[in-house]
Amino acid sequence: MDFFMQLLVGGLTVGFLYGLSAMGFVMIFKSSSVLNFAHGELLAIGAYFFLALTAWANLPIPIVFIIALGGCFVLGLLVERIFLRPLIGEPLIFVIMLTVGLAAMFKGLILLIWGGNLYTYPDFLPKILEIRWGMIRIPPVYGATLIIGTLFLTLFGLFFKFSSQGIYMRSVADNQRAALSLGVNVKRVFALSWAIAALVAGMSGMVLGIINGVNVHNLSAIGLKVFPVVILGGLDSIGGAIIGGIIIGLLETFTGGYLSPSLRDVVPYIVLVLILLIKPYGLFGLKEIERV
Amino acid sequence: MEQILLQLNNISVVYSDVIQVLKGVSLAVEKNRIVSLLGSNGAGKTTTLKAVSGLLKPENGRVTDGTILYRESEIQNQAPETITRHGIIQVLEGRQPFKYLTIEENLRVGTATRWGKPYRDDLERVYRYFPAIEKRRRGLAGYCSGGELQMLVMGRALMAHPELLLLDEPSLGLAPLVVREIFRIIRRINEEEGTTIVLVEQNARMALQIAHYGYVMENGKIVMEGTADALRENPDIREFYLGMSAAGAVKSYAEVKSYHRRKRWL
Ligand SMILES: Nc1ncnc2c1ncn2[C@@H]1O[C@H](COP(=O)(O)OP(=O)(O)O)[C@@H](O)[C@H]1O
Numbered sequence: 290m291d292f293f294m295q296l297l298v299g300g301l302t303v304g305f306l307y308g309l310s311a312m313g314f315v316m317i318f319k320s321s322s323v324l325n326f327a328h329g330e331l332l333a334i335g336a337y338f339f340l341a342l343t344a345w346a347n348l349p350i351p352i353v354f355i356i357a358l359g360g361c362f363v364l365g366l367l368v369e370r371i372f373l374r375p376l377i378g379e380p381l382i383f384v385i386m387l388t389v390g391l392a393a394m395f396k397g398l399i400l401l402i403w404g405g406n407l408y409t410y411p412d413f414l415p416k417i418l419e420i421r422w423g424m425i426r427i428p429p430v431y432g433a434t435l436i437i438g439t440l441f442l443t444l445f446g447l448f449f450k451f452s453s454q455g456i457y458m459r460s461v462a463d464n465q466r467a468a469l470s471l472g473v474n475v476k477r478v479f480a481l482s483w484a485i486a487a488l489v490a491g492m493s494g495m496v497l498g499i500i501n502g503v504n505v506h507n508l509s510a511i512g513l514k515v516f517p518v519v520i521l522g523g524l525d526s527i528g529g530a531i532i533g534g535i536i537i538g539l540l541e542t543f544t545g546g547y548l549s550p551s552l553r554d555v556v557p558y559i560v561l562v563l564i565l566l567i568k569p570y571g572l573f574g575l576k577e578i579e580r581v
Numbered sequence: 582m583e584q585i586l587l588q589l590n591n592i593s594v595v596y597s598d599v600i601q602v603l604k605g606v607s608l609a610v611e612k613n614r615i616v617s618l619l620g621s622n623g624a625g626k627t628t629t630l631k632a633v634s635g636l637l638k639p640e641n642g643r644v645t646d647g648t649i650l651y652r653e654s655e656i657q658n659q660a661p662e663t664i665t666r667h668g669i670i671q672v673l674e675g676r677q678p679f680k681y682l683t684i685e686e687n688l689r690v691g692t693a694t695r696w697g698k699p700y701r702d703d704l705e706r707v708y709r710y711f712p713a714i715e716k717r718r719r720g721l722a723g724y725c726s727g728g729e730l731q732m733l734v735m736g737r738a739l740m741a742h743p744e745l746l747l748l749d750e751p752s753l754g755l756a757p758l759v760v761r762e763i764f765r766i767i768r769r770i771n772e773e774e775g776t777t778i779v780l781v782e783q784n785a786r787m788a789l790q791i792a793h794y795g796y797v798m799e800n801g802k803i804v805m806e807g808t809a810d811a812l813r814e815n816p817d818i819r820e821f822y823l824g825m826s827a828a829g830a831v832k833s834y835a836e837v838k839s840y841h842r843r844k845r846w847l
């Protein structure tokens with residue numbers, strides 16, 4: 290029972306992080322139909338930003354965290370401005386290939402600067418976040434993840450539902466031509482979706498780095514998990530991304546815990562294929578509204 | 582003479598560098614008027630509107646010749662983000678709502694050209710013109726009827742405070758009663774807001790009832806123009822667009838399609 294609880298909390302947390310980072314992936318796809326193959330590298334860059342800042346800057350951790358997030362946001366803006374924007378209007382396959390190139394470039398840069406070693410962050414999370422429950426002891430990072438993740442989800446939810454800029458972003462995802470006809474600044478929307486995607490991916494990377502340690506190969510491999518997550522959740526559904534992430538996270542953790550650690554990367558995909566056989570658009574993929 | 586707001590001087594439009602669609606179109610739109618652009622399917626009406634609003638660009642179209650003057654400065658081939666900020670808003674053919682946004686969110690997208698300014702009063706104003714959509718303000722646009730959608734997309738355009746409104750076939754596929762309602766509102770917008778309107782229509786009968794002036798297009802060229810009254814009385818228009826013989830009786834489809842007289846325009 291204790292073992293079960295530990296797996297449950299671990300799976301939920303990791304899955305929540307997968308979901309958050311997949312949300313960024315979905316956002317880019319919804320606004321510009323681009324599949325971002327460099328998503329895992331954005332995760333890794335977030336973790337290394339945070340690593341570098343904790344090591345070099347002698348600042349309180351919450352401030353370092355916020356600065357690192359800001360860095361990710363700006364990085365997203367720059368990537369869009371420098372690499373993606375010149376390709377607006379070109380066939381999508383070129384743009385998608387460009388993201389494959391970006392992935393290789395980012396990975397190369399990280400290896401060049403930090404090498405392929407495993408780094409760990411200093412232990413900084415307050416002990417009050419540790420959950421003790423009978424024999425179970427849940428490390429503080431899990432509680433922190435749930436708090437930060439929920440905070441992010443709420444903030445983005447409010448932003449997209451109520452702010453004008455959030456509504457403009459959704460309008461571009463919904464009908465780009467109509468958005469253009471009303472003067473929506475579509476380039477700004479693309480830039481913002483890259484910035485937000487880099488921010489949530491970077492945040493997931495930082496927290497996963499706290500849980501598993503920081504290593505470029507591991508983190509970019511985790512980035513690849515956005516594919517099963519978004520396919521499961523429905524490529525165009527932000528809520529689906531979160532739920533898809535949690536399902537994949539739970540499946541992985543329970544498989545690893547009860548069956549065999551070597552199966553943990555396989556079973557989620559088997560389940561994925563089964564679900565897709567039944568629901569080809571994913572669990573929450575939008576079916577076109579058809580009016581009579 | 583009234584002040585001219587929009588002027589097209591002999592413009593040519595080419596899609597994908599090879600498909601020439603407009604072949605020297607000239608027209609002028611006076612301020613505070615409703616000008617109707619008539620013509621059958623494929624004549625180039627939508628292309629003309631897109632040349633003005635800048636929406637040719639995303640479709641790989643370009644004005645290759647001639648000039649488009651808006652308040653006496655050239656705007657051809659500018660980006661839609663720029664042109665909408667001059668006060669020109671196009672309402673697209675086929676309505677194009679944001680299906681997964683609510684009615685009110687759809688309307689709020691209309692504030693994109695003046696992001697950050699207050700918009701509450703504008704919502705109220707739009708609901709005064711279109712009471713039918715106020716009842717559904719929290720409902721998804723994807724579930725509205727055709728008439729409600731036409732009101733929604735026109736309201737959305739009004740949110741931008743357009744000086745020049747380009748309407749592309751607002752009557753398309755709507756029931757006659759709804760069409761009459763929509764056209765009444767178009768006239769009211771023109772009178773009460775002072776908005777200049779270019780109205781593209783295949784429904785010439787309705788369009789000529791509210792327009793002050795009209796142009797007729799065929800094959801990428803303007804083939805006829807005149808005041809709405811003159812066009813209504815013109816025997817060719819009566820025959821080919823209003824479906825009446827010179828005597829006033831509705832003619833059979835075969836006769837309407839007779840090509841003899843039409844040829845003179847080309
Ligand atoms: N994006 C495009 N690329 C190539 N040809 C086009 C494009 N859009 C319209 N056309 C062609 O231009 C002609 C005029 O179209 P359009 O302006 O839509 O006419 P209308 O609105 O009067 O029905 C048609 O023959 C159409 O096939």
Ligand SMILES: [Mg+2]
Binds near residue numbers: 626674749
């Ligand atoms: Mg048309």
